[in-house]
Amino acid sequence: MRIFVLNGPNLNLLGSREPAIYGLETLADIELLMRTRADKLRVDLEFFQSNHEGELVDAIQSHRDWDGLIINAGAYTHTSLAIPDAIASVGIAAIEVHLSNVYAREAVRHHSYLSPIVWGQVVGFGFRGYLAALDLLYGRLTNEASG
Numbered sequence: 001m002r003i004f005v006l007n008g009p010n011l012n013l014l015g016s017r018e019p020a021i022y023g024l025e026t027l028a029d030i031e032l033l034m035r036t037r038a039d040k041l042r043v044d045l046e047f048f049q050s051n052h053e054g055e056l057v058d059a060i061q062s063h064r065d066w067d068g069l070i071i072n073a074g075a076y077t078h079t080s081l082a083i084p085d086a087i088a089s090v091g092i093a094a095i096e097v098h099l100s101n102v103y104a105r106e107a108v109r110h111h112s113y114l115s116p117i118v119w120g121q122v123v124g125f126g127f128r129g130y131l132a133a134l135d136l137l138y139g140r141l142t143n144e145a146s147g
């Protein structure tokens, strides 16, 4: 099984500032933790970050044949139609992740353009949300139990 993990703008700076909101882990730390978990599940994981909306769209399109997508689109979550359009047009199963609890923050962060086209959201659990998303996506894709 192949799962693509996609991160949007400014997430390359994780671990350097605002640890109270985003945690102390860097994106490289999160990637390593996910790889360790993915190896146990025998999942082939690819990890990519970009600060550019078009590069995120290109990355989604070029993974059209992959089994699943875990996406933290950063601030594009609240502004971009092109990213959910790309996910819908390739028809890839997706889970949306946010490190912070966006619903406890400013009103502008309460709306996600991704929410109608993803299987679900994992929000507010820091780096652990990425690991939970991997387990959730794997479980659903392998039809573990029935949910």
Ligand code: CA2
Pocket (backbone or CB within 6 Å): 009, 010, 011, 012, 013, 014, 015, 016, 017, 018, 022, 072, 073, 074, 075, 076, 077, 097, 098, 099, 100, 101, 102, 109
């Ligand atoms: O909580 C999340 O994961 C967010 O997607 C993070 C985005 C924010 O715009 C979303 O509303 C929620 C921002 C990422 C900024 O990352 C930083 C990393 C280090 C220092 C400062 C910001």
